Amino acid sequence: MPHKDAETYRLTVDGLVDRPATYTLADLRALPQTRMVRDVQCVTGWRVPGTPFEGVRLSHLLDAAGVRSTAGAVRFTCFDGSYTDSLTLEQARRADVLVALCMQDKDIGHSRGGPVRLYVAPMYFYKSAKWLSGITVTRNVEPGYWKERGYDIDAWVGRSNGRDDEPTT
Ligand SMILES: Nc1nc2c(c(=O)[nH]1)N[C@H]1C(S)=C(S)[C@@H](COP(=O)(O)O)O[C@H]1N2
Numbered sequence: 001m002p003h004k005d006a007e008t009y010r011l012t013v014d015g016l017v018d019r020p021a022t023y024t025l026a027d028l029r030a031l032p033q034t035r036m037v038r039d040v041q042c043v044t045g046w047r048v049p050g051t052p053f054e055g056v057r058l059s060h061l062l063d064a065a066g067v068r069s070t071a072g073a074v075r076f077t078c079f080d081g082s083y084t085d086s087l088t089l090e091q092a093r094r095a096d097v098l099v100a101l102c103m104q105d106k107d108i109g110h111s112r113g114g115p116v117r118l119y120v121a122p123m124y125f126y127k128s129a130k131w132l133s134g135i136t137v138t139r140n141v142e143p144g145y146w147k148e149r150g151y152d153i154d155a156w157v158g159r160s161n162g163r164d165d166e167p168t169t
């Protein structure tokens with residue numbers, strides 16, 4: 001798969017929006033940054049406590065694009081060329097969903113999904129698409145990579161295995 005850096009990275013926002021946009025890494029870095037520290041959990045197998053993520057709120061990019069009234073969901077594509085995922089518009093507008101540029105207070109490296117990955121704090125980590133390259137506003141939620149393989153499309157931490165804490169925001 002390709003590697004992307006400050007020269008070559010692009011994030012497109014399109015679909016049911018009034019103002020489609022393309023962002024470079026510098027563009028994203030120039031926007032207001034939000035930092036959050038939560039536990040990271042991949043369904044049941046592993047957990048990394050207190051992991052800082054920092055980036056631009058997805059809601060900020062959606063507001064800038066002007067989401068049309070017919071829209072109901074957001075679809076994410078990745079420059080690995082295969083991973084996809086979706087959130088409902090309501091989920092995507094939560095304050096704890098970031099287009100993340102930093103993890104553990106460092107730039108996100110290639111193997112962790114850099115230079116830009118999604119970070120969906122209240123959901124299991126499979127919703128946090130690595131190597132994010134496209135945000136497309138759609139009418140309905142389209143099943144992504146894991147949903148097609150039998151996992152919950154709504155991956156709220158706590159509700160999927162009855163053991164972990166519910167998200168707090
Ligand atoms: N593009 C892409 N994003 C992805 C995945 C993937 O295979 N491809 N795996 C998901 C899963 S199942 C998990 S647990 C996390 C792993 O992130 P990490 O490699 O930083 O631990 O990324 C998620 N995002």
Ligand SMILES: [Mo]
Pocket residue numbers: 042043125126
């Ligand atoms: Mo995972």
